[in-house]
Amino acid sequence: MRHAVIETSHLTKHYGQVEAIRDVSFQVGASRITGFLGRNGAGKSATIKILLGMVRPTSGTGAVLGHPVAHPRENLLLRKRVAYVGEDKGLYAYMTVGELIRFTRSFYDDWRPEMEQRLLGGGFQLPTDRKVKALSKGMRTKLALLLALSRKPAPILLQEGQH
Numbered sequence: 001m002r003h004a005v006i007e008t009s010h011l012t013k014h015y016g017q018v019e020a021i022r023d024v025s026f027q028v029g030a031s032r033i034t035g036f037l038g039r040n041g042a043g044k045s046a047t048i049k050i051l052l053g054m055v056r057p058t059s060g061t062g063a064v065l066g067h068p069v070a071h072p073r074e075n076l077l078l079r080k081r082v083a084y085v086g087e088d089k090g091l092y093a094y095m096t097v098g099e100l101i102r103f104t105r106s107f108y109d110d111w112r113p114e115m116e117q118r119l120l121g122g123g124f125q126l127p128t129d130r131k132v133k134a135l136s137k138g139m140r141t142k143l144a145l146l147l148a149l150s151r152k153p154a155p156i157l158l159q160e161g162q163h
Helices: 044-051 072-081 097-105 113-123 137-149
Strands: 004-015 018-029 059-064 083-085 156-158
Touching: 004 044, 018 044, 018 059, 044 059, 083 137, 097 113, 097 137, 113 137
Parallel strands: 083 156
Antiparallel strands: 004 018, 004 059
């Protein structure tokens, strides 16, 4: 595939005697929405963690935006360019929505205030004065998406658990 944004080749991951991923190879092209489906325990989360540079593969290779996932220096460069919204929505529960947006905004040079305002107001209707811990699961998901989409990431990795 030409211009693959995400690619893996024979990716394998063992946690001790447990084989979490076996020989996974795939490519995702630019400007594509791609689903990664499977049963519980199929290795979806382990694969995403490898792609984000959070875990190193036992064997095989992977790259996101041309950055090899097994190299620590490349992982730093990669994480500046990729947005990730996990199933646990690791948000600071003690902050208000507005505080969390301002806090997150301060880390990114590519922050788009116009996108933030569009999503905050009409799109997602998030109450900026409400504590994150007081938000419903759906509202926390909207907030996490706002934090991801207000940047200029390419790609955005979304992980949602079983309902």
